[in-house]
Amino acid sequence: MGLFSRGSGQQVSEQQVLAALSKVQEPELGGDLVSRRMIKNVKIDGGTVSFAVELTTPACPLKDQIRSEVEAAVRALPGVSDVQVEFTANVRHHAGIPEQAAIPGVANVIAVAAGKGGVGKSTVAANLAVALSQEGASVGLLDADVFGPSMPLMFGVRGQPGAVTGEDGQAVMVPLEGHGIKLMSVGFMVEEGQPVIWRGPMVSQLLRQFLYQVAWAPLDYLIIDMPPGTGDIALTLAQSLPLTGALIVTTPQQVATIDVVRAMEMFKKVNVPLIGIIENMAYFLAPDTGARYDIFGSGGAARIAAQQGLPLLGQVPLGMAVRAGGDSGTPAVISDAPDAYAEVFRGVARQLAARISVMKYAGA
Incomplete structure (x- = not known):
């Protein structure tokens, strides 16, 4: 867990970052990004906050919208001067495929x-x-x-x-x-x-x-x-x-x-x-x-x-x-x-x- 302070004495913590991101909704699936476990690897270095957003597909058509909303949410926190967002993807197996018929991998x-x-x-x-x-x-x-x-x-x-x-x-x-x-x-x-x-x-x-x-x-x-x-x-x-x-x-x-x-x-x-x-x-x-x-x-x-x-x-x-x-x-x-x-x-x-x-x- 990271803490930093600036000349104003304000501090930001990982919990505050996650709390801010919990107000950002997944635009297609609904629910917030934190509850959906889409926020990964939060790091705080001075005034810079970085984290990854794990999408359900690398071809997400609303990637730019998500980037804009998460950056705005975190940048609004006191003490944050820079927000760095990385996108990853975890394409899940389709639940409807019977296990015996699934193609491995x-x-x-x-x-x-x-x-x-x-x-x-x-x-x-x-x-x-x-x-x-x-x-x-x-x-x-x-x-x-x-x-x-x-x-x-x-x-x-x-x-x-x-x-x-x-x-x-x-x-x-x-x-x-x-x-x-x-x-x-x-x-x-x-x-x-x-x-x-x-x-x-x-x-x-x-x-x-x-x-x-x-x-x-x-x-x-x-x-x-x-x-x-x-x-x-x-x-x-x-x-x-x-x-x-x-x-x-x-x-x-x-x-x-x-x-x-x-x-x-x-x-x-x-x-x-x-x-x-x-x-x-x-x-x-x-x-x-x-x-x-x-x-x-x-x-x-x-x-x-x-x-x-x-x-x-x-x-x-x-x-x-x-x-x-x-x-x-x-x-x-x-x-x-x-x-x-x-x-x-x-x-x-x-x-x-x-x-x-x-x-x-x-x-x-």
Whole structure:
């Protein structure tokens, strides 16, 4: 416990610092930071008070608000001349995952799904994975779209996974890495351009190996790029994966949102929580005039979100740099091109991480 005094004779103690911080509320989860045990390592050195705030995710979208409020609360104490705040994160395991199904060392498993193909589901999955990593999270991505694997191209990664001996003495695959993301895809197992002609049981067995016989740990988030639609493989995966929840991707047009409802009903029937909806290709901004064009209509995702009682986590515009990034193996979120919409993807990633944290505390 530290004490200091200044010329005025005023003193501040660790108890006073904690008392001040106990008046700062966690903006999304509720409750004060001290009661939630989010304040760590309080130190007092002369007029300087330093401490860490342990967030539920490194991608917290309200980090700046929390910093401002804790600094103001402590700086108001007599004798404090400087406040130094460090942010750490403890991404908790999702309580809804049965212990026997949990993937060792993986805190959250998130399905990125769509009711139909062609809505940019894989593009969204790839960019969200990189965006979460940019925020400081450890992230893996499993390409479960076995008949249309696209992650090797989108990340510019080629080769075959290696193998090591796990703690139980069994061989496990070592995922390849691209842009800081651990990757596994059937695309690494077959020659480029060759079709995958497998029946459902073979696919399910392979994906189970990709989940439980791969050295994923440690991960805060494992993103699963689901196969499109609600067919047998998608249903089997939804039933068998240890999912924290499902993130639904759609475009604004009605022909896409109709299928989105079917996909959401599939997840509901197998008791997988729905995290939220992302509207991809929401609109197009002409680079020469700045004019907005609603190429696929407008408002479709917002209507579905309102009907289903789910948050619309973000709207990603249609951009040529987004498409180019997927073709070149450099996800758009890494680019600084205006029509890569990197900050939009990062904003969606923060909302996703925050929503998962809230769902955990709500017992979802």
